[in-house]
Amino acid sequence: MFSKRIVMIVALILFLFSMGSAFCDPVASKSFNLKHVVNVAREYHFEFRNPDNNDVIDSVSLTSSGTHLIATLAINYNTNITFSRIAVSFTDLKKTDNDSLYYPYTMDILRPNTSDRLVNTTPTENGHGAGAATLYENKQFKKYSTDPWNSDELADFRINLDDAEALAGTYQGNLQIEFAVV
Amino acid sequence: MLILLCSAVVYADGYQVLGTATKIISAYKTKWNGNLPAPTLELRLLDYNSSEIESGSDLTMSINTRNQAFEAFSWVLGGNLYNGISVKFTFGPMYWEADSSSTEIIPYSIKLEHESSRIGNTPIPTGPASSAARSPITNEFTPYSFYYADAVIGSGDTANVEANGQSETKTLVYNMSTNTVVKNNSGNTVDYDEDVCNYWNRTGKATVTLKITAAGQKVNTTTNYMAGTYYATVQVEVWIQ
Numbered sequence: 001m002f003s004k005r006i007v008m009i010v011a012l013i014l015f016l017f018s019m020g021s022a023f024c025d026p027v028a029s030k031s032f033n034l035k036h037v038v039n040v041a042r043e044y045h046f047e048f049r050n051p052d053n054n055d056v057i058d059s060v061s062l063t064s065s066g067t068h069l070i071a072t073l074a075i076n077y078n079t080n081i082t083f084s085r086i087a088v089s090f091t092d093l094k095k096t097d098n099d100s101l102y103y104p105y106t107m108d109i110l111r112p113n114t115s116d117r118l119v120n121t122t123p124t125e126n127g128h129g130a131g132a133a134t135l136y137e138n139k140q141f142k143k144y145s146t147d148p149w150n151s152d153e154l155a156d157f158r159i160n161l162d163d164a165e166a167l168a169g170t171y172q173g174n175l176q177i178e179f180a181v182v
Numbered sequence: 183m184l185i186l187l188c189s190a191v192v193y194a195d196g197y198q199v200l201g202t203a204t205k206i207i208s209a210y211k212t213k214w215n216g217n218l219p220a221p222t223l224e225l226r227l228l229d230y231n232s233s234e235i236e237s238g239s240d241l242t243m244s245i246n247t248r249n250q251a252f253e254a255f256s257w258v259l260g261g262n263l264y265n266g267i268s269v270k271f272t273f274g275p276m277y278w279e280a281d282s283s284s285t286e287i288i289p290y291s292i293k294l295e296h297e298s299s300r301i302g303n304t305p306i307p308t309g310p311a312s313s314a315a316r317s318p319i320t321n322e323f324t325p326y327s328f329y330y331a332d333a334v335i336g337s338g339d340t341a342n343v344e345a346n347g348q349s350e351t352k353t354l355v356y357n358m359s360t361n362t363v364v365k366n367n368s369g370n371t372v373d374y375d376e377d378v379c380n381y382w383n384r385t386g387k388a389t390v391t392l393k394i395t396a397a398g399q400k401v402n403t404t405t406n407y408m409a410g411t412y413y414a415t416v417q418v419e420v421w422i423q
Contacts, residue, residue, distance in 0.1 A: 034243060079408075
């Protein structure tokens, strides 16, 4: 009997030791995530801004030759969004009363607020300044949570007007954004 | 000499015997067969479709569950532990895109309720009850009859997880030994102090209320929650008391 009692006591001690870690750790544990989706209409829009004061602009008037920083391209968005492509194209500056005449220029596309080139432009064949460029591919805009809208600047446009070859008058061209959303 | 010393101290329920060694040995043999089952415990979580929730997975609460009490998940505990166990629920904030630095947090509340205790198919009452109100249950590892009654603390409690980035915890405590009465073959109540009993199942449910309006606005405001997917981590741990 005495030996059995020792066995019982020893067995109890062993049991406690084997469960010893259980007293420090949970004996069972699971975790998961409650998930809820909030969808509002995905909205975004591009805009050109005056580089000097950030006012939204839809046209730029230049009255002298030389180099001019004419616009900053920006995007406003209200949710995470990915564009497979953001590109720009620009036309020749043609005389408004004679579209066979043009004002030659070159376009530089820069990183915002820098003089560093963002991308090279591809001139239009037989153009006199016209061209195009892909600014971004597979570009994701990640919305941060502190404001309902986020805004990012994408590129600065700098035009170099060559005065020597142009007749006096008014010349007009277009700068156009093209994009595709994933 | 040695045997007489032991016979004076071990058995509190009448096996104390004064006499010869032969009587002591036979009395000891009738007490236990010595084959107690190993302690065991299992935790399962089920979603609102009664499908098991895998650890680490997402439980989606649809737009239709907004701003109302929704039975989001339930738990099933199975085991044979006779004494106290605690089930600790930890609810994390419901962050926008799981970003813990985000200030966009959907508050929610969770109510935890015990639903049933069973041994096999036999429902076990909860709370103190006289043994006469319950049918005895036996097992193959003791000579006793168990008049089971469960004890549950914390059922009905509600955790409110606010938009302040703080987690909330609630704990349910179960203990089969608190209210269960154990009797021997003579109908006398005995002091059963082992760690295991008949295998039981305990179930409960969690009712979640997301504090976002049907239109996706912050409750009592006209402010929209930002578009995106919101996540809150729920952790369930079972501890031996």
